[in-house]
Amino acid sequence: MKARKRVITSGGKAKRSPTVRKIKPAWVGPVARTERPRSTAARPEAATPAAPRADPVAGLRAPDAAADLASGGAAATLAATEPAARPGAGTVDLAVDLGRGLVLENPVLVASGTFGYGVEYGEVVDVQRIGAICCKGTTLRPRVGNQPPRVTETPAGMLNSIGLQNPGVDAVIERYAAIWAGWQVPVIVNVAGESIEDYVGVVRKLDGVPGVAGVELNISCPNVGKGGLQFAIDRDAASAVTRAVRAATDLPLIVKLSPNVSDVRPIARAIADAGADALSAVNTLSGMALRPDRSGPLLGNVYGGLSGPAIKPVALRIVYEVAQVVDIPIIAIGGVAGIDDVLDYLAAGAVAVQVGTAVFADPVLPVRLVDELRAVCAARGLDSYGPLVGTALPRRPVPPSAKGVEYRP
Numbered sequence: 001m002k003a004r005k006r007v008i009t010s011g012g013k014a015k016r017s018p019t020v021r022k023i024k025p026a027w028v029g030p031v032a033r034t035e036r037p038r039s040t041a042a043r044p045e046a047a048t049p050a051a052p053r054a055d056p057v058a059g060l061r062a063p064d065a066a067a068d069l070a071s072g073g074a075a076a077t078l079a080a081t082e083p084a085a086r087p088g089a090g091t092v093d094l095a096v097d098l099g100r101g102l103v104l105e106n107p108v109l110v111a112s113g114t115f116g117y118g119v120e121y122g123e124v125v126d127v128q129r130i131g132a133i134c135c136k137g138t139t140l141r142p143r144v145g146n147q148p149p150r151v152t153e154t155p156a157g158m159l160n161s162i163g164l165q166n167p168g169v170d171a172v173i174e175r176y177a178a179i180w181a182g183w184q185v186p187v188i189v190n191v192a193g194e195s196i197e198d199y200v201g202v203v204r205k206l207d208g209v210p211g212v213a214g215v216e217l218n219i220s221c222p223n224v225g226k227g228g229l230q231f232a233i234d235r236d237a238a239s240a241v242t243r244a245v246r247a248a249t250d251l252p253l254i255v256k257l258s259p260n261v262s263d264v265r266p267i268a269r270a271i272a273d274a275g276a277d278a279l280s281a282v283n284t285l286s287g288m289a290l291r292p293d294r295s296g297p298l299l300g301n302v303y304g305g306l307s308g309p310a311i312k313p314v315a316l317r318i319v320y321e322v323a324q325v326v327d328i329p330i331i332a333i334g335g336v337a338g339i340d341d342v343l344d345y346l347a348a349g350a351v352a353v354q355v356g357t358a359v360f361a362d363p364v365l366p367v368r369l370v371d372e373l374r375a376v377c378a379a380r381g382l383d384s385y386g387p388l389v390g391t392a393l394p395r396r397p398v399p400p401s402a403k404g405v406e407y408r409p
């Protein structure tokens with residue numbers, strides 16, 4: 001099926017034609033807005049308390065479905081089952097609305113920096129079946145990246161310090177946009193910069209380019225204007241860059257949270273208030289490794305970003321916390337390596353996931369996860385995965401703790 005283009009208008013004037021396949025409303029709008037708990041204490045403007053959350057098992061038909069949903073134990077078994085062979089598998093709607101007209105056919109995306117520009121994987125995997133591709137970090141000018149070595153393995157993941165090597169936004173548009181425009185899979189351009197002007201400059205160039213379905217801001221970059229402080233760890237800086245980008249484009253805007261903060265909730269709220277359509281959580285955790293002879297740091301850049309299964313508990317905690325304080329969609333990232341990870345993130349309040357490091361070992365994984373999620377839904381008698389979202393969140397909205405991160409003793 002060829003990409004269907006939808007013209008988004010601004011002030012009555014046709015602005016752009018993003019690559020969006022489906023424009024029928026997805027379940028996420030009504031579910032997210034009426035059923036997901038959110039803290040009214042944290043958002044004084046929200047006068048009406050959130051409606052009680054739907055019973056997580058309400059949509060299930062099989063008598064043992066509640067136990068199954070609670071344990072999640074069937075996921076692995078179902079994962080091994082051919083979805084087409086399961087009754088009803090073909091009728092499960094996996095579409096998800098990430099806001100501003102960006103409706104994905106399914107909620108399994110690939111994470112920035114781990115899938116190139118999508119074109120590199122064409123021979124190995126049917127990229128059109130992925131929910132969306134977040135391409136490599138793109139900056140205003142070309143970047144050569146950090147000193148090698150840039151990557152090393154860790155016991156449950158990897159450390160990377162690529163340093164945003166990329167050819168710059170002009171070259172990215174010239175080389176890839178026309179290809180993306182012919183794809184049915186939406187491509188979201190991951191944008192990085194060292195100043196607000198950098199970010200705005202990149203999105204202005206991307207605005208209206210056919211083939212660019214949205215932008216994801218990587219704000220884990222040092223802000224030169226603030227003496228190298230990362231945008232993502234400072235509420236005001238995160239808010240300011242989001243607001244500036246929002247004013248510069250009508251493209252769907254996803255902002256990516258950093259896990260390297262003590263309490264991400266005020267930052268997430270500030271970003272949502274500044275006009276982001278969705279949040280992605282999380283980027284890599286800051287880490288390092290030593291040379292085998294312990295004579296110094298192994299990576300040329302000293303520090304690197306930890307990714308892979310090791311970071312999933314941290315990312316899960318952040319998704320869980322953020323889901324309780326914002327009402328825009330959350331895309332979970334961190335150590336997704338199987339269907340149980342997807343189900344965990346959905347239960348914690350995410351509406352979609354990105355697969356990153358695991359793609360290096362298994363490029364077909366994202367597509368398999370789509371089939372497996374559909375099979376899980378079909379086996380539970382669900383026609384969408386909406387009932388799987390937020391089941392692990394507290395039943396009643398609770399005000400966020402003023403003490404910071406709650407898992408600490």
Ligand SMILES: Cc1cc2nc3c(=O)[nH]c(=O)nc-3n(C[C@H](O)[C@H](O)[C@H](O)COP(=O)(O)O)c2cc1C
Binds near residue numbers: 112283333
């Ligand atoms: C080699 C590599 C390069 C990455 N490059 C980027 C990037 O350019 N922009 C960005 O926002 N995140 C980048 N990331 C972070 C990933 O998108 C993702 O947030 C992180 O790896 C956690 O997901 P995972 O555990 O599934 O890998 C990169 C990660 C890796 C491993």
